[in-house]
Structures are given as structure tokens and as C-alpha cells.
Amino acid sequence: GEDVEQSLFLSVREGDSSVINCTYTDSSSTYLYWYKQEPGAGLQLLTYIFSNMDMKQDQRLTVLLNKKDKHLSLRIADTQTGDSAIYFCAEDWYGGSQGNLIFGKGTKLSVKP
């Protein structure tokens, strides 16, 4: 079925690394996404990875993709208080629809000073 799973909460100390995990369902997905949502705001695109890649790095962000286990992770290095937000994992369910995404429920990241 269509289901993207994420843990609901993560708490880290400022300066530590954060790792947010996600499992998805469709092995034929073309793109997998990470979005950030601050209170009362829209979704900010953080990064995305094509399904034939294993890893993508963008400044403090590292995305790892394990296609065999259908597992996606987002690592934030040197986590700051400004990183506190809800992080959503999403997959492009129809494999290239460019807009029809299945989202997880989101992981709330709390960063303690």
C-alpha cells in the first residue's frame, strides 16, 4: 500500500548530528524528498535524491538511500537551534509525476541549547 513511515520525535543537543529516518513503499519511485516545515509555515524543500543514487550531500545535509530496505535517512551535521522544525519525507508515488507525492507524518526535531 501507499505508506511512508517516520518516527514522530527526535531531540538532540546543539552541535550534535541529527539523523531522521524514513521508510517508503514503492521501489520504482524516481525521486525521494526531504522538506522542512516551521510552525505556521509552508514546506521548504531541503533536498531530494533520485532513486538510482545511494547518497547525496549538500552542505550540512547528507541523504542516504538504501533501496533494498526502502530506507531513506537525512543527516544534519552540527545541528543548530534554527533547525528545530518538522521534517517530512516524501516519495513520488507515480514515479515521475512531479507533484503527486506521498508524505510521512513528519518528524519533529527539537534542538536543545
Place this chain on the structure above:
Amino acid sequence: DAGVTQSPTHLIKTRGQQVTLRCSPKSGHDTVSWYQQALGQGPQFIFQYYEEEERQRGNFPDRFSGHQFPNYSSELNVNALLLGDSALYLCASSFLSGGNTGELFFGEGSRLTVL
């Protein structure tokens, strides 16, 4: 370069009324997708518009309808509002004509409260 813009940002309606939400895609984008995000949930896909036609639709009733204009902007209409329609409505834009680059940007949303 303006990103995805949505209006209004907030609105309050009563049950049974109708509402229209508007979205302008990011410059250079030609496709608009609409999502509903209930409190504490992830966004759910409503439908997608490309070349002024509905291209894909999620599991939403016919009370939800839309339109895309020649300038690529889009409207979401909801008729016969129910209390359960209270949510943040998000618009996302992408460039489908250029092939699937994966780039998909969201606006700040329109928060609808139905009383």
C-alpha cells in the same frame, strides 16, 4: 525571482459555504499541484494541473475542483464546506515540460477554518 505565492493566507468560512484559493507558480514552472494538510498530519495530494487540465487526482470528493489559467496560475475551489475541510492548503509548482528534474517547490499555504 518570486517563489510560489498563495492567497489568501488565512480565511474563515461557515459550513455549507464555498471557497476559492489561488496559487501562482514559481517563475518558469508550468505545473501546479494542490495538497491538504490537516493539523498534525503530512500533506495529502488533491490534484495536479498541467496545460490547463487536471492531470492526476487524489482521493478527494468532487466538492474539490480546480482550474489552471493560461499564465499557469491555478485556483482550488471547495463547495459545501464541512468542518473537516479545515486545514492548511498548499500549492506546489514544478516544470513538467522540461522533463522530470525532481524540483518541486511549495508555497506558504492558505489556512482555512470552517466554523
